[in-house]
Amino acid sequence: MVALKAAEIDRYIANPPDSVNLILVYGPDTGLVNERAQALISKAAAENDDPFSQVKLDAADIAADPSRLIDEALTIPLFGGRRTIWVRENGTKSVLPAVETLLKNNDFSAFVVIEAGDLKKTAGLRKKFESSKTAIAIPCFADTIKDVDRLIDEETLSAGLQITKxxxxxxxxxxxxxRIASRGELKKLCLYAMKDNRIEVHHVEEIIGDASAFAMDELIDAAALGDTVTLDHGLERLSASGTDAGVIASQALRHFQMLHLCRLKANQRIPVEDVIGGMRPPIFWKRRAKIVRQVEVWNEDFLERALIRLNDTVKDARLNANLSFAIVSHTLLAIAQVAKASNRRR
Structure with missing residues (x-):
């Protein structure tokens, strides 16, 4: 089966067919990958409260004993019901050999979910699932505006709050x-605005603007502007908070893709301020002056080089979990040095 389309995913997760017993959930949005894997496991395990029928395995466990996965899948629950197996593939150890055994011997009743990171089309695990007639692959990419709106509606409705446009x-x-970081920020925002019954712009600025914006936006702005002092400080704070380095790298890549688009439009003699003002989704008004400066600092050639470097960094951070923060930090500092040199030339 091919990977599910974006419009099909939520409906499928809400009611997965009993005929499918092997699912791969993967993508660059680690929070969304985890949330969807959890939802699938919870749905399958809802009718079975036997804790011994719910198994969690790490890739290292399976790499050390490739037959472990098929043994667990073939085990019949003592008290009946459906056995669930949740496997987390961290990029350092491959579960492909064990999964191949499952695909060849799919006559098992257990429900197996493989949670993986960002897999390219050429990745062996992804190719096996997408070419299989019995397994399903569910991609998880960064939320679109529509996805964010749905998330906002879910959390505000749950809290009984309204929100201004x-x-x-x-x-x-x-x-x-x-996804997990976004949901956490929204829960915090709803709790903060609870006494006012409605979420206003000032609530966003006071709660998410100070914490989340620094955690990502200020850090990336500092790199793009060559502000190494702010960048060093931001990296220290994010490291101490346990922020996923892969998320930082993915956000930086998206930011530089946006800068590249702005630079191309500016090359057509469109004023930079007009380019920034017309971006969708709209750029937060407090950041617009910084974004204008970044578009002026970075030329097309340097932006293309930065995009290649960031794309490689996203991949390397996923594949080397223990070194991910050092890898991302090194790339952002290198980008900041380029921006600083460009500032001096200007």
């Missing part, structure tokens, strides 16, 4: 890189 537009510029 201006506050919603502000959230569009701050959320979307990682």
């Amino acid at each position: 201006e506050a919603r537009n502000s959230l569009h510029t701050l959320l979307g890189a990682d």
